[in-house]
Amino acid sequence: xxxxxxxxxxxxxxxxxxxxxxxxxxxxxxxxxxxxxxxxxxxxxxxxxxxxxxxxxxxxxxxxxxxxxxxxxxxxxxxxxxxxxxxxxxxxxxxxxxxxxxxxxxxx
Amino acid sequence: xxxxxxxxxxxxxxxxxxxxxxxxxxxxxxxxxxxxxxxxxxxxxxxxxxxxxxxxxxxxxxxxxxxxxxxxxxxxxxxxxxxxxxxxxxxxxxxxxxxxxxxxxxxxxxxxxxxxxxxx
Numbered sequence: 333x334x335x336x337x338x339x340x341x342x343x344x345x346x347x348x349x350x351x352x353x354x355x356x357x358x359x360x361x362x363x364x365x366x367x368x369x370x371x372x373x374x375x376x377x378x379x380x381x382x383x384x385x386x387x388x389x390x391x392x393x394x395x396x397x398x399x400x401x402x403x404x405x406x407x408x409x410x411x412x413x414x415x416x417x418x419x420x421x422x423x424x425x426x427x428x429x430x431x432x433x434x435x436x437x438x439x440x
Numbered sequence: 441x442x443x444x445x446x447x448x449x450x451x452x453x454x455x456x457x458x459x460x461x462x463x464x465x466x467x468x469x470x471x472x473x474x475x476x477x478x479x480x481x482x483x484x485x486x487x488x489x490x491x492x493x494x495x496x497x498x499x500x501x502x503x504x505x506x507x508x509x510x511x512x513x514x515x516x517x518x519x520x521x522x523x524x525x526x527x528x529x530x531x532x533x534x535x536x537x538x539x540x541x542x543x544x545x546x547x548x549x550x551x552x553x554x555x556x557x558x559x560x
Contacts, residue, residue, distance in 0.1 A: 365546045367487075374536055374550040375479075375487065381544050418487055422545050427500050429477070429489040429545060 334358065334423045336432035343438040350406040352435045354419030357400060364402040365420045366395060368413075369434075375418060379404060406437070414439040442467040444537050444551035452531075452558050458524040462537030462551060469518050470495045475540035476520045477547060478511065480533040488533075492540050493520055527558045 336356040344350040354364060364382050367375035377386055379395035382402060392407040406413055419432040448460035462476065469476060478490040491501040493511040501509050505524070512521040524531060534555050538547040 363544050363546070365544070367547075369487075374553050375547070376550070377546055377548050380546050380548070386548065420487075420547070426545060428502070429492065429500075429540075429547075431479075431487040431489060434486040 334428070334430050336419055336421060336430055338417075338419060338432040338435045340433070341436045341438065343440055344409050345440050346411060347408055350409050350413070350437055352404045352406075352417050352419075352437065353401055354403070354432050355401045356421060356430075356432075358424045359397065359400050359402055359421060361424065362421045362426060364395070364397065366393075366404045367418045367420065369416045369418065409437075409439055411439050413437060442539060442549045444539065444549060446535060446537050446551045446554040448554060448556070450555060450557060452527055452556060453560060454528055454558055455526055458522070458527050458531060458556055458558075460522045460535055460537075460554065460556070461519050462521070463517075463519045465518075467539070469513055469520055470515050473542055475542060475545075476511075476513065477538045477540045478522045479536045479538060479547070479550075480531075481536070481553075482530075482533045490522065490524075490535075492545075494542075529558050532556065532558045 366379035369375040382397045383395040394405045418434045443465045445463045475492040477492040493499040508525045510523040534553040536553045537551045539549040
């Protein structure tokens with residue numbers, strides 16, 4: 333089965349830059365997406381198609397890709413950015429959805 | 441503004457069938473631009489994709505769940521459904537419905553989620 337691998341946790345201080353990685357074998361050919369989930373809430377799409385920011389998502393959130401790894405970068409991290417972040421992509425046919433295990437971002 | 445709302449029993453007994461409905465407002469289940477999907481999240485754990493369905497009934501299911509899952513679409517009621525048979529305590533989770541872009545397979549709108557507990 334296809335898998336996406338994320339670090340379980342990342343910690344940063346307010347104002348610093350947070351980087352969360354996601355690795356998977358089909359990422360060179362399939363889009364990746366990022367979701368933010370706060371406690372008790374549904375996930376929210378924050379990065380579409382590797383690097384596109386949906387309407388209403390702050391500019392401090394950005395996405396990039398390089399071969400088998402995609403990265404979510406949060407610049408000038410704020411306390412409100414503390415949340416779980418999930419990457420998502422598909423298998424090599426584009427038919428089956430897969431999520432990474434999630435990364436908890438702590439803002440110290 | 442699109443809104444999705446899950447509904448169904450919050451408690452299901454082991455070995456029985458879990459059935460949920462997602463009602464769509466502010467959009468149409470018949471749109472050719474979207475799939476409609478289900479995702480679940482066990483308490484304290486990560487997101488797990490269950491499956492997607494298109495307005496014409498074409499569907500894709502997560503391989504581990506394929507033998508127990510059926511998705512459906514009701515265009516007259518503007519809703520789609522999830523059935524999961526032979527449930528166990530491991531199926532206890534928050535179940536989300538979502539809109540899925542055909543162009544990219546991103547899940548761009550989500551329902552608020554509904555907790556389903558499997559217990560005797």
